[in-house]
Amino acid sequence: MSKSLFDKVWEKHVVLAEDESHPATLYIDLHLIHEVTSPQAFAVLKERGFNVKCPEKTLATIDHSTPTIMDENGEPLYVNAQAKKQVNLLLENTKTHNITTHGWDSEHRGIVHVMGPELGATRPGMTIVCGDSHTSTHGAFGALAFGIGTTQVGHVLATQCILMRKPKSMLIHVQGGLAKDVSAKDVILAIIARIGVGGGTGHVLEYKGECFTAMSMDERMTVCNMSIEAGARAGMIAPDQTTFNYLEGREYTPKDEAFQTACKAWAALKSDEDCAYDKTVILQAADIGPMVTYGTHPGMAMPIDAIVPQAVDVAEENALSYMEVEAGTEILGRKIDVVFIGSCTNSRLCDLRSAASYFKGKQVAAHVRAIIVAGSEPIKKQAEAEGLHDIFTAAGAQWREPGCSMCIGMNGDIGKPGELIVSTSNRNFAGRQGPNVRTILASPATAAASAISGVLTDPRSIKLGAYNEL
Amino acid sequence: MSFDPVISITSTTLVLPASNIDTDQIIPARFLTVTGKEGLGKLAFYDWRYEKDGSDTDHILNTNAAKACQILVAGHNFGCGSSREHAPWALYDYGFRVVISSEIADIFHANSLKNGLLPIVIEKSAHQWLLDHPSENVHIDLERQKVRLPKNGGTYSFKIDPFSKHCLTHGMDEMDYLQDQIKAISAYETNL
Numbered sequence: 001m002s003k004s005l006f007d008k009v010w011e012k013h014v015v016l017a018e019d020e021s022h023p024a025t026l027y028i029d030l031h032l033i034h035e036v037t038s039p040q041a042f043a044v045l046k047e048r049g050f051n052v053k054c055p056e057k058t059l060a061t062i063d064h065s066t067p068t069i070m071d072e073n074g075e076p077l078y079v080n081a082q083a084k085k086q087v088n089l090l091l092e093n094t095k096t097h098n099i100t101t102h103g104w105d106s107e108h109r110g111i112v113h114v115m116g117p118e119l120g121a122t123r124p125g126m127t128i129v130c131g132d133s134h135t136s137t138h139g140a141f142g143a144l145a146f147g148i149g150t151t152q153v154g155h156v157l158a159t160q161c162i163l164m165r166k167p168k169s170m171l172i173h174v175q176g177g178l179a180k181d182v183s184a185k186d187v188i189l190a191i192i193a194r195i196g197v198g199g200g201t202g203h204v205l206e207y208k209g210e211c212f213t214a215m216s217m218d219e220r221m222t223v224c225n226m227s228i229e230a231g232a233r234a235g236m237i238a239p240d241q242t243t244f245n246y247l248e249g250r251e252y253t254p255k256d257e258a259f260q261t262a263c264k265a266w267a268a269l270k271s272d273e274d275c276a277y278d279k280t281v282i283l284q285a286a287d288i289g290p291m292v293t294y295g296t297h298p299g300m301a302m303p304i305d306a307i308v309p310q311a312v313d314v315a316e317e318n319a320l321s322y323m324e325v326e327a328g329t330e331i332l333g334r335k336i337d338v339v340f341i342g343s344c345t346n347s348r349l350c351d352l353r354s355a356a357s358y359f360k361g362k363q364v365a366a367h368v369r370a371i372i373v374a375g376s377e378p379i380k381k382q383a384e385a386e387g388l389h390d391i392f393t394a395a396g397a398q399w400r401e402p403g404c405s406m407c408i409g410m411n412g413d414i415g416k417p418g419e420l421i422v423s424t425s426n427r428n429f430a431g432r433q434g435p436n437v438r439t440i441l442a443s444p445a446t447a448a449a450s451a452i453s454g455v456l457t458d459p460r461s462i463k464l465g466a467y468n469e470l
Numbered sequence: 471m472s473f474d475p476v477i478s479i480t481s482t483t484l485v486l487p488a489s490n491i492d493t494d495q496i497i498p499a500r501f502l503t504v505t506g507k508e509g510l511g512k513l514a515f516y517d518w519r520y521e522k523d524g525s526d527t528d529h530i531l532n533t534n535a536a537k538a539c540q541i542l543v544a545g546h547n548f549g550c551g552s553s554r555e556h557a558p559w560a561l562y563d564y565g566f567r568v569v570i571s572s573e574i575a576d577i578f579h580a581n582s583l584k585n586g587l588l589p590i591v592i593e594k595s596a597h598q599w600l601l602d603h604p605s606e607n608v609h610i611d612l613e614r615q616k617v618r619l620p621k622n623g624g625t626y627s628f629k630i631d632p633f634s635k636h637c638l639t640h641g642m643d644e645m646d647y648l649q650d651q652i653k654a655i656s657a658y659e660t661n662l
Contacts, residue, residue, distance in 0.1 A: 020632060021633060037555070044645070065503050080503070082505075085505065086504075089505055133552050147553035148580075149577060155644060158648070159645075160659075163648065165631065197490050198575065201575060228551075231547065315488040315489045315545060410500060427494065429492045429551060430494075430495065432494050435498075435522070
């Protein structure tokens with residue numbers, strides 16, 4: 001029988017097959033952990049006297065509650081004592097259980113979904129979980145990767161397995177090539193706008209089409225990252241030469257002959273031509289332009305130059321009211337207060353390079369705070385080697401230490417009530433970036449162009465030379 | 471967290487009709503620096519329930535009647551967004567034992583089942599009846615998988631994974647179940 005990429009990866013990891021009376025027991029190849037969703041799981045292990053079954057298949061970092069600014073002695077400036085306690089507890093727990101941890105002293109520390117791929121710990125065909133919904137990011141490598149709750153973090157620590165019924169499959173086929181100046185972020189926002197914020201519930205997505213094969217790994221990660229914003233726990237892209245080139249030479253990637261052997265096995269990880277999906281959605285790449293959100297969930301997204309649509313229900317009416325947006329009007333040109341470039345969605349080198357091309361030789365508008373946060377220490381280092389940080393700081397933007405930062409605001413990086421933020425992150429939920437703070441999700445290009453002009457700006461208009469007229 | 475097995479409940483409902491209520495609304499991220507699970511009920515729907523100075527808003531969740539409700543009826547696609555298990559911890563601690571919607575997000579659904587909060591996805595007509603009739607006494611029978619609505623609203627079946635049902639009604643712990651398979655897991659590993 002023909003199989004999809006998802007079928008192939010799933011089947012290879014079944015320890016005990018599901019039947020009517022019980023779910024499948026699924027083996028996990030890589031368990032990523034961080035400070036926020038693991039403390040209660042370690043407490044259960046301690047309470048019940050269990051050890052971590054496979055410390056070597058567990059990898060930890062600190063990213064959510066970590067500050068992005070340091071004091072004069074280079075010490076992290078925590079938002080409060082509880083955040084510091086949480087970070088220190090992760091460091092203690094992982095030390096107790098011999099888990100490799102990229103803490104403050106590691107040159108690899110970063111947002112968990114940036115760090116895993118960078119280390120080559122994320123590889124095709126693996127099952128990867130983390131107590132974090134954006135674990136879907138790792139599907140860019142043809143891995144089956146999804147977020148779990150803290151109880152399941154405990155299960156994986158103790159048994160390296162989880163209990164789960166096999167989700168349904170959905171093919172997202174984007175046909176044709178993208179127009180110039182349209183980014184991976186625009187593609188995924190267009191997909192979510194099309195299928196809806198709950199459209200992927202119960203499904204694993206597979207992204208197929210020239211649009212994705214032409215993307216770099218950084219871009220594919222942006223797409224898979226936001227699968228969860230359509231309600232899908234996971235999103236996958238078949239591995240190819242781009243994937244293998246990315247992985248070669250990384251710390252956890254097999255070396256030499258073992259790498260060649262691995263590549264051969266990885267190359268077989270693709271859906272059979274005639275395999276069946278529970279659902280198929282087809283989009284035309286040529287129809288996709290720069291996208292922004294106008295409401296309070298990622299499905300409320302539209303082309304940047306479109307008119308805000310009528311609310312379909314009370315929740316959407318409330319969303320428009322929260323955003324102070326009126327149906328039937330444009331959102332383009334709206335005055336903004338803050339620009340955030342970062343998060344597990346858009347904090348990689350290609351994102352920073354794209355942003356820098358708009359900042360170069362320009363000044364951030366006087367009324368705008370622009371905050372740029374690299375996804376990891378290696379990205380920060382490379383960006384600095386390329387002089388990107390000089391471009392940002394010369395323009396008046398802040399260049400911070402790596403972490404989740406303003407995407408989730410747990411570390412105190414939040415907006416002020418009433419502020420409007422153009423953010424390259426993944427969630428525009430009410431209050432996500434601070435109480436009564438409003439968020440417009442956009443690509444790094446749109447965010448950077450808007451930082452300079454001080455209003456929501458179509459990045460294509462900058463390239464067209466309209467910049468000076470704004 | 472230990473929880474009381476859900477077997478049958480008769481309770482008034484609290485209705486939050488908005489669609490797509492995300493877990494950031496259920497418990498905002500700034501409260502996730504906690505390292506325990508207890509006492510999160512007071513933080514449930516924090517930004518809806520409290521003014522900037524910490525005083526109560528006039529939100530329905532702050533009424534005594536709401537605090538007596540064990541059944542939360544919510545709009546379509548409840549619990550979307552972040553995987554934080556703090557969301558069901560907070561709802562359980564607030565006093566809810568059942569969440570009913572026409573769609574419930576995957577991770578929240580899975581997390582709820584592990585914490586004694588019964589997620590029920592019900593057909594649209596019954597969901598609409600519940601949205602239209604707040605504060606009614608509704609009966610949930612997990613064994614028979616039925617929701618009985620009062621005032622001739624009818625009786626509706628709901629689906630639940632038999633394994634989850636067994637865990638909920640017998641107080642069985644998934645960790646014990648997985649531990650019982652540790653030999654099979656090790657055998658799988660030797661074939662890797």
